[in-house]
Amino acid sequence: MKKKRILLKIGSNTLTKETDNISRGKIEDIADQIAKLQDTCEFIIVSSGAIAVAKQFVKLESKHEEVFVKQALASIGQPHLIRIYQEIFREYGLLTSQCLLSYSDFEKQESKSNIVNTINVLVQNNYIPIINENDTVATDEIKFGDNDRLGALTASLLGVDLFIIATNTNGIYTKESINNGTPETITEVDNFDELRKQVVDSKSSHGTGGMQSKIEAAAVARKSNIETWILNGLEDHFLVNAFENITAFTKIK
Template sequence: MAKKRILLKLGSNTLTKETNHISRGKIEDIGMQIAALKDDYEFIIVSSGAIAAAKQFVKLDNHDKDVFVKQALASIGQPHLMRIYNENFSDLGLFTSQCLLSYSDFEKKQTRDNIVNTINVLVKNHYIPIINENDTVATDEIKFGDNDKLAALTAVLLNVDILIIATNTDGFYTKESMDKGTPETILSVKDLKDLEKEIGDSKSSHGTGGMQSKIEAVAIAKEANIETWIINGLKDNFILKALNKEISYTKII
């Protein structure tokens, strides 16, 4: 039987465990889950975290909110981020590769075909592609989205079975439960219009995304009939637990 293909999107909040630096423990946790599932699933990762990785090592003489400073930080942090992935994953017998994409790459058929062919070769040879936006030349995900949209477009391009967006909540919550201060997860969604009524436009603390950017990503995946899961990536073994229905998360079908 063919393996199911999962695209796993990891935001900055997940990778830092809501601190000011990349968590090696969280990356190891993710690697251990992939290793446990590799006989039945093939994984492609869309990872934020380059800027967070850079801030562990440098402080640039400018305002961090300036988009060009963020581009410079991403350039500095990307090799460090990949080194952390490589070190932790290789200890588990997993091989990694780096792919940097920008939105213009999705506009031309030849470029799209190149992406698909390259990633298919990597996956076939048991390499895990780790994708990030090419922040040195593009600013879309620095300004908004925290790679949510990039993950959805990539999921569609690669025809994955499940798009998993790891965030810092147990999925989407009902508006009523949020107003009461007792968050309650929306377990299943079929109509995105119903979902849009339930959420606000909150931003995440470390990343640039929020629930609105995730709805936009979900809409892209849903149009291509790709199932999307919004899961709390801060929890240990969150992928395994979601697959085994041991935690609450939002499934968009």
């Protein structure tokens, strides 16, 4: 049976569980779920968190613009982030690899072919690629997207079966319910234009994206006929619960 290929995008707020430190417990939760689903699913992960990891270790002083400090923090934090993934995933019998990409890689046909071929080899050999923006050379993600767009571009390039964005809400809420203080999840989306009208944008505390960037990412995936799920990565067993339909989240058809 052909496995379902899933691109899972995990934001900094999910990885830190909305604290100032990377949560090893959350990464254990993710590894445990992937191990349980590996007979039917194969995963590619786009993970934020390099800057959040670095902030645990260092405080950089600089006269340069803030973006360069963030790039330096990303450079320090990225190897630590991958080491944490490798250590924890290995305990669950899972193999991982690191891929650093930037938007320019999606603009050249040769680069795109190399990405596809490399990731296919990794997945075929039971390695889970863990992808992050190459923040040292690219500034857009630090300032705007929190890897949502990178996840969508990668999902589209690879032609995955499902694009999952793990965030800190139970999907997308109706604007009226947010205004009333009783958030209500939009469970299924067929009319994308109507969905845009519902979005109340806000930035997350560690990431730089908000719900608007997730909608834009879903739009990119939608052009490639890829379904997007937006779900609450802070909850334990969030992937398994979504597949079993026992938790509220948004499906964008």
